[in-house]
Amino acid sequence: MSLINNPSGGALTTGRDGDVVHADSDLHGAVGRHLARHDYRYTAGRRRLVDTMADAGKPVTLPDIISASPDLSPSSVYRNLDVLERSGVVDRITTRGDHAFFEFAEPLLSHHHHLICIDCGIVKDFCLDDEVEKRVDRGLLEAAGEAGFTPLRHNVDLHGYCPDCK
Amino acid sequence: MSLINNPSGGALTTGRDGDVVHADSDLHGAVGRHLARHDYRYTAGRRRLVDTMADAGKPVTLPDIISASPDLSPSSVYRNLDVLERSGVVDRITTRGDHAFFEFAEPLLSHHHHLICIDCGIVKDFCLDDEVEKRVDRGLLEAAGEAGFTPLRHNVDLHGYCPDCK
DNA sequence: ACTATATTGAGAGTGAGTCTCATAAACAAT
DNA sequence: ATTGTTTATGAGACTCACTCTCAATATAGT
Numbered sequence: 001m002s003l004i005n006n007p008s009g010g011a012l013t014t015g016r017d018g019d020v021v022h023a024d025s026d027l028h029g030a031v032g033r034h035l036a037r038h039d040y041r042y043t044a045g046r047r048r049l050v051d052t053m054a055d056a057g058k059p060v061t062l063p064d065i066i067s068a069s070p071d072l073s074p075s076s077v078y079r080n081l082d083v084l085e086r087s088g089v090v091d092r093i094t095t096r097g098d099h100a101f102f103e104f105a106e107p108l109l110s111h112h113h114h115l116i117c118i119d120c121g122i123v124k125d126f127c128l129d130d131e132v133e134k135r136v137d138r139g140l141l142e143a144a145g146e147a148g149f150t151p152l153r154h155n156v157d158l159h160g161y162c163p164d165c166k
Numbered sequence: 167m168s169l170i171n172n173p174s175g176g177a178l179t180t181g182r183d184g185d186v187v188h189a190d191s192d193l194h195g196a197v198g199r200h201l202a203r204h205d206y207r208y209t210a211g212r213r214r215l216v217d218t219m220a221d222a223g224k225p226v227t228l229p230d231i232i233s234a235s236p237d238l239s240p241s242s243v244y245r246n247l248d249v250l251e252r253s254g255v256v257d258r259i260t261t262r263g264d265h266a267f268f269e270f271a272e273p274l275l276s277h278h279h280h281l282i283c284i285d286c287g288i289v290k291d292f293c294l295d296d297e298v299e300k301r302v303d304r305g306l307l308e309a310a311g312e313a314g315f316t317p318l319r320h321n322v323d324l325h326g327y328c329p330d331c332k
Numbered sequence: 333a334c335t336a337t338a339t340t341g342a343g344a345g346t347g348a349g350t351c352t353c354a355t356a357a358a359c360a361a362t
Numbered sequence: 363a364t365t366g367t368t369t370a371t372g373a374g375a376c377t378c379a380c381t382c383t384c385a386a387t388a389t390a391g392t
Contacts, residue, residue, distance in 0.1 A: 039369095040369090040370095041357095041358060041359080041368095041369065041370070043357075043358075043369090043370065043371085044357090045370080045371070046370090062348080062349085073371070073372045073373080074349095074372090074373095075349090075350080075351090075371085075372060075373075075374085076370080076371055076372060078348090078349060078350075079350085079370085079371085080370090082350095083370095092262065094260045094261060094262060095260065096258065096260060098347080098348070099348070099349095100348085100349090113309075115309065115310060115313055115315045117315070118318065124313055124315070126309040126312070126313060127309075128302075128305040128306075128309070129305065131301070132301045132302060132305045135297070135298045135301060136294075136298060136302060136322065139294040139295065139298045140294075140322070140324045143279075143281065143292040143293075143294070143324065144281060144324055144326060146292070147281055147290055147292060148328070148329040149281045149283070149290070149324065149326045149327065149328055149329070150326045150327040150332050151324055151325075151326040152284065152325050152326040152327070153324075153325050153326075154322065154323065154324050154325070155321070155322070155323045155324075155325060156302065156306070156320065156321070156322050156323075157320065157321045157322075157323070158306045158309065158310055158315065158317055158319075158320045158321075159317075159318050159319050159320070159321060160310060160315045160316045160317040160318040160319075161315065161316040161318070162314070162315055163314040163315070166316055205338095206338085206339095207338065207339075207388090207389065207390080209338090209339065209340085209388075209389075210388090211339080211340070212339095228379080228380090239340070239341045239342080240341090240342095240380095241340085241341060241342075241343085241380090241381080241382090242339080242340055242341065244379090244380065244381075245339085245340085245381085246339090248381095264378080264379070265379070265380095266379085266380090333392105334391105334392085335390105335391090335392085336389105336390090336391085336392105337388105337389085337390080337391100338387100338388085338389070338390095339386105339387080339388070339389085340385105340386080340387070340388080341384105341385100341386090341387100342383100342384100342385105343382100343383090343384105344381105344382080344383075344384105345380105345381080345382070345383090346379105346380085346381075346382085347378100347379100347380095347381105348377105348378100348379100349376105349377090349378100350375105350376080350377075350378105351374100351375085351376070351377090352373105352374090352375080352376090353372105353373100353374105354371105354372100354373105355370105355371080355372090356369100356370080356371070356372100357368105357369085357370070357371080358367105358368085358369070358370080359366105359367085359368080359369090360365105360366090360367085360368100361364105361365090361366090361367105362364090362365085362366100
């Protein structure tokens with residue numbers, strides 16, 4: 001298992017609760033706790049999936065996962081990505097490309113956003129500075145309240161062309 | 167044809183170019199200009215589609231369009247939504263729901279963002295104030311430059327539960 | 333009107349993701 | 363350890379949003 005994806009380039013060191021995963025700390029422990037909270041088992045196949053995603057260090061699609069770990073069964077991977085998403089371990093990123101992307105959710109991964117290529121759909125992570133984040137948060141909470149929405153998280157995505165599709 | 171969707175509640179009155187559509191001005195003229203710029207024809211079917219979307223006044227899915235205008239052919243509507251998207255008339259919003267949502271693109275519609283229900287996928291528009299927008303823009307341009315991305319537009323989406331799915 | 337080009341519509345086709353179900357693994361309690 | 367109970371697995375069938383095909387039709391230019 002390698003380092004978890006971290007767009008800011010430094011080690012993951014902060015967070016508001018005890019489940020933030022530090023560069024060399026116990027990812028599996030944190031994932032297991034999330035799963036247990038939702039009455040799911042942390043099986044060997046799910047560990048393999050988590051390891052594969054951690055090794056990738058960036059948002060991945062199903063083909064990415066299968067080509068990195070060909071012994072995993074596609075139907076089980078889809079089912080387990082769903083379980084991990086329900087447990088708050090993984091976020092699904094839906095783009096115009098053929099496949100959805102998956103990456104570790106906060107607070108397993110520090111807060112960040114996405115550059116999305118509108119041609120090939122590839123996703124790359126980046127961070128905004130704290131000042132901007134706070135202002136966005138305040139604006140979003142206000143808007144959500146007015147519309148009767150219960151806010152869970154925000155996405156700030158930039159759509160454009162990646163270096164390859166330019 | 168009714169008013170175009172406008173999350174801020176007031177009339178659409180500003181914009182950086184001449185194609186911004188005011189509440190009572192010529193939507194079809196602006197759409198026709200966009201299509202012509204891309205060597206597409208503004209046919210009767212495309213007008214019907216544009217009218218249907220304008221009448222809805224909010225992001226719509228293909229079933230929304232067909233149930234509002236049952237004489238439109240689904241395959242043509244899909245094809246024409248694609249043409250309108252390529253021409254910059256329409257934006258596609260991909261969510262976890264079964265269907266993609268479509269709405270008028272900027273600058274036909276004033277700048278705004280989306281509340282997206284993570285359960286049913288429904289999309290609602292809202293605005294952020296100008297100060298926040300400017301800061302977000304600056305942060306995104308910087309991030310895009312570092313990653314070699316060519317920025318086109320940004321999306322600030324809030325994901326949560328809509329009043330019905332709460 | 334005539335020609336060249338773009339669009340239409342009905343239905344066939346595609347493919348990412350989901351569902352089924354028989355088998356296997358994980359947990360609990362004795 | 364053994365048994366019983368619940369949950370997970372995997373192969374493949376299946377769904378269905380969306381795209382493609384192609385003959386018929388509408389549009390624009392001359």
